[in-house]
Amino acid sequence: MAIILNLETSTKNCSVSIAKDGVQLCLIEESEENYAHGEKLNQFVDWCIEGAEIEIKDLDAVCVSKGPGSYTGLRIGVSSAKGFAYGLDKPLLAVNTLNVLVDSQINKGFDLIVPMIDARRMEVYTAIFDGQGKQLTETEAKVIDEASFEDLKGKNIVFIGDGAEKCKDVLVHLNAEFVQEFPSAKNMISLSEEKYLQESFEDVAYFEPYYLKDFIAGKKKTQ
Template identity: 75%
Template sequence: MATILNIETSTKNCSVSIAKDDELLCLVEEADEGYAHGEKLHQFIDWCAEGASISLKDLDAICVSKGPGSYTGLRIGVSSAKGLAYGLDIKMLSVNSLEVLVQSQINKGYDLIIPMIDARRMEVYTALFDGQGNPITATEAKVIDETSFEDLKGKKIVFVGDGAEKCEEVLAHLDANFVQTYPSAKYMGNLANAKFESNEFEDVAYFEPFYLKNFIALKKKTDK
């Protein structure tokens, strides 16, 4: 019976949960426009442990959402997960952030579930999953326009994530619902427990976030 701490920081949502055999014991999360994950994450972890009435020493593993998503958010989440795994001498697991989004929409009668994490402008991180949450295509960074997903006409589709709403108008030619939301640690329990049972552990020393794209620092404009 595995007790697992789940950390999700790939978007504006700083989210922490504790699950035992994929049963949710406690969830603490907050979406912050300022990406204050560095200030809040460890406090949320402590609150979550208190809410679940366990000590961090009772954990069997830590699972972190590895990306794609916000460079800063992923770096904070993965660094915290690695530090706790080292400090507590427990296993570390990771899951794709898109798969976390998909969990909220499985078995709802859709032919396809298409998660979308905002990557600025009209670009999103995305992939195709069937209605039961099984992956069909690899994760990619995709620019969305009026011709996107034309080959999926006639399918019952749900687009889910913080990139869904901005794509609704240009994808009006599809039979689709658009669910604007963030990945949440609430939906990581089942994924984490499955990986724990199959011994899919990460090498803590060498593990890196799945950024998908290189980080580009933008210079701040100054008044002349």
């Protein structure tokens, strides 16, 4: 029996869930343009613990969505997860953010599931999964144009994520649905439960987010 705290901060959605044996006890989440995760994450954890009617010491593990995604969001989520795991002396688990998106579309009749996390302009973090959630291609930062995914013609596809909508008018050559949706901690529950049962734990001291690309800070223009 495991009670797991799940943290998802890879996009504009600040999301926290607590589950017991793979069943959701509580979910708190909110999406904002200004990425207020640093201000809200710990508050959401407190509310979630209260809503789940447990005490923080009852947690058996902490799971974090490790990326790819927003550099700042991932730093906040991973730092908090490591802090909780270290302070409570509990195992740290981590799941790929693309898998979090895919989880909501498994076994819905699609041939392929393509998660898309918004990057810059027409770029997304993505990979291709089959309808049962098995990853078929490597995770990549991909610039989407009219020739993208040409080899998937004829397949029944769902593109899902906060980068899906901007690609809709470009990928008109495909038989596809486009679901604009943020990753949520509710879709981490089955993933974190599986990781816990497999004892697939991370090293709290050395674990880092999966950025996929190096962070590039823009310089302010001189007047």
